Amino acid sequence: MVRRIVERQLLARRIVDMNIHEYQGKELFRSAGVKVQEGVHCKSVEDALAAYDSLGSKVVAVKSQIHAGGRGKGNLYCPDSGDLLMEGGVKIAFSKDEVKEYSENILGHILVTKQTGPEGKLVSNLYVEAGCEIEHEYYLALLVDREAKAVLIMASTEGGMDIEEVAENTPEAIHKIWVDPSAGLLGFQKRNLGMALGLSGTALKDFFGMIGKLYDVFTCNDCSMVEINPLVRTKYDEMIALDAKVGFDENASFRHKKWDEMRDLSEEEPTETRANEAGLSYVKLDGDIGCLVNGAGLAMATMDVIKLYGGEPANFLDIGGGANEEKVQEAFEIILEDPNVKGILVNIFGGIQRCDIVAKAVLSVSENMGLEVPLVIRLSGTMFEEGRAIIDASDLDCTSVETLAEGAESIVGLIRGE
């Protein structure tokens, strides 16, 4: 049962809409009064060397900045030759020469970690941070627990390790508190969590203050996740956030204008970003049948049924409810930009969405862009008669069907030339 609860929470913590880099997360921490080491964000080797001089610390950490975990255990590769350049995306440098060596190996190169997938991520940002004398490493995370419907604060004495492994092997090492949204984070909860980690004296006091500030960071910034791995206790019993993984809830972007400046578009899939800006949800897949659907569940089911009939979906695309002609047109453009697409299945079951609007949009797309791939259209629900009438009255070359299964069967057949 404990295992199950932990799994649920791990699941919930990944529901992140917009990630930021560690150096940006630490900026948020610093301004909220959460203790972090002095550090400098660098874009070049020269920046890194200057940072080393300005920090005045003999030992520094040279840290790759990408939106994925497992950086320390990742490997850096040359993007051209594919050669392995260095093991470890986070290095401790004991001299200026080492800072030079490490930053040269990191910047402009590909970092592959457990979370990036084999293609890895190009590193163009670096964080150089003053070293600190670590006595013990802890794990700390704040997230929304979807089952408990509350903010959950989770901590473990096993810091620096993969939390999934800790949850798997020693679930009893993970301590949790849930925050009652009307009461807020209470003193006894902070104290209990600190004591569960075995903290006392100055360290406990430090932890007590820090966790309250982190809860404020979480709620004031509409975070979907704040993860610190490791949080460290120094030789001087200070609690310092050595890491900062922060994600924001995109739904709250209307009240956080500064997110636009923090967004690193190079970390996002460009077509998905463009779709997002147009109010569409799009996820690129590897198949050859483009899907244009209203509703997330139906869009997923459409992919599933295409697969059941032996086809491969090229994308997930949800146009949402109440899309106008321009939005539907944009959706077609995004689908057709994918060179793999050999056919398109439009599947609409109108609730908010009016079928006649989709029908008109399809016609104008074919007039403006010229559709060269087979098209199958299924319209059902709100104003479907009008929609089908518009399609039937036109000279559009397409197959009109009544059910999803017919649609999937028909598009798969057309692509195979059956």
Add this chain to the structure above:
Amino acid sequence: MAIWIQEGSKLLIQGITGSQGTFHGEKMVEYGTDVVGGVTPGKGGQIVQLADRNVPVFDGMIEAVEKTDADATVIYVPPPFAGEAIMEAADAFDRVKGEGVIVCITEGIPTLDMVKAVAYVNDRPGIRLIGPNCPGIITPGENGGCKIGIMPGHIHSKGRIGVVSKSGTLTYEAVAQTMSIGEGQSTCIGIGGDPVNGTGFIDCLSAFESDPQTVAVVMIGEIGGTAEEDAAQWAAANMSKPIVGFVAGSTAPPGKRMGHAGAIISGGKGTAAEKFAAFEAAGIHIARDPSEIGAVLKVALEKSGLL
């Protein structure tokens, strides 16, 4: 008897003067829903015409519930204000009547606003929240019925099948499937695809189990979270009525959010395969293709001696 909403339930519309509120307000009145009033702060005293009906607008929910004795409210308020609209409705129903159903259609409400709103609703035991980010709830009648939300009314018909779903459009698909074998619906509920919401699968299953009109349930889940597994486990121990289940997202890649904020597979958890397996273990009749729901339901009804 249907569940939570009856054919004659009286409804308020929050955000009635907005374009969505007016458009869907009209559709609800045309379907036969008894829309008794609406709320838009600052527009109290106005009258909105919805189809053949003149509907009074109030400045706040307390006044609206007091003057109309409404049973339910539907929210078409934009995301920045929707969390508060839910709490205003909960407060009003609680104070004036001690009970009420709140249906929130709005998509894109910040998660922390929902954490606050759900806790506020749960503090008031007579209040039920459905949604957000959902199509709503409908109880079809002999002649019209009560439609609260954005679903196309014409696809429904009064009957004995309960429908519950995380997805909007897939709910319509499920309804069309029941109709394809000549079965109507008792009540259909879209619970929404957000990570933090009100009414869940188990609440719905439990209500259908005690509802004499309902003989079988169609349940539509999707990837992410463990609500489907929990519901399956609950059903195995507590449901005597047959359930037909489908889960969307078998082909969804891990780590990617599939439209709904809650629909994501992570760390290999929350997959459709796991949910189908949980359904199977609980004796739920599985449809792998939503177009098969009708056929599977027919078999389930036959097995239970209901056909």
